Amino acid sequence: MPDLSQMRQEYVSKGLDRNDLEENPFKQFEKWFKQALEAQLIEPNAFTLCTVGKDLKPTQRTVLLKMYDEKGFVFFSNYNSKKSKHIDENPNISAHFAWLGLERQVRIEGTIKKISKAASMKYFLSRPKGSQLGAWVSHQSQVVNSRSILETKFDEMRKKFSNGEIPFPSFWGGYQIVPTYFEFWQGGLNRLHDRFVYELKDDNSWEIYRLEP
Template sequence: MSDTPEISALRREYVAAGLSRAELAADPLEQFGHWMQQALEAYPDDATSMTLATAGADGWPAARIVLLKRFDADGFCWFTDFRSEKGEQLQQNPKAELLFYWRGLERQVRIRGRVEQLDHAMGETYFHERPRGSQLSAAASHQSFPIDHRITLEQRVAELDQTFEGAVIPCPLTWGGYRLIPELYEFWQGRENRLHDRFRYQYNDTGWQIERLQP
């Protein structure tokens, strides 16, 4: 352990410009769109990466990185195997939170809400937009379940590739999309001396309410 860096001593100063209440859009989706566009321009490869946090009936939280594939007034969408750990947890407890972290811009966005499954047609459309190799992998894998060896999985992919050679690979009924319908957003902008700017949008009967949070 003597060679391990003392992580408690590590520091980082945030130097980005601040975020004021006057700069915020009244609609959090519009505000998110502004920040997403800036993130796409600065870091196009990683801008849509987001942490998806879920919890099942046992209450244990689970988090993983997934990719945002669509966002609009209806919600925020991603795609996966419904039989995966996150799929099982969302079936038991259809609530989740998304976290976007854009390090170079010193920004975070949290989005919390209820989750619903997209209809199969939407999942099927996106499935066939993916590269063939990704389609084969999704169809061959029972996501999150144990397997004896990587070779077994590779063999399944090869067999599917041969079965559907020259043909359309059918989208499995066990694979598709989810949509999170936001009830709360938080926009975080890093600032010097840890005096970060944080604004929370929360929805109630009168619409979106905005309040500044202490850092």
């Protein structure tokens, strides 16, 4: 078994203080997200989504954030996928952004729901043609014997829709994460990391508090 006990990275950021934080967690997220973009991190909109179905077994996968505002965070998926079946069974989710180049993480907890068909269609039509075809080709999470099968299906779809716009697939669309909890994590010296939580209260205000590392 490889010994990884000596692998460690000392965090050297100046840390995070309560006075550094926005009062609204969505504005704090936007601030950090813009800084991740400016730092040219690889796919800063990638995040890990954790779902738990009725079997109570958690499953994680990386998805891409495509839009956000103070109503929530939106990504897109096949509605017949494993993640979608979990969401149908249990709308409680957790999301995790890892911006390690900035020694930062953001953890979000909340519920999830489908966005409107019109909003999903608008985004679908903005996608490159190859991505539109890919949505039609993939029966997401289903077993397939070889990549060549997918490539053959892709060619068939490309020929089928070669004379016009690619139609919107009814089995595909967006989900919106509605947060009730944010944690902003900033790496610190000697493993004394800074962790601040925003928790949604019954009156829709956000309580902010610090956690021990």
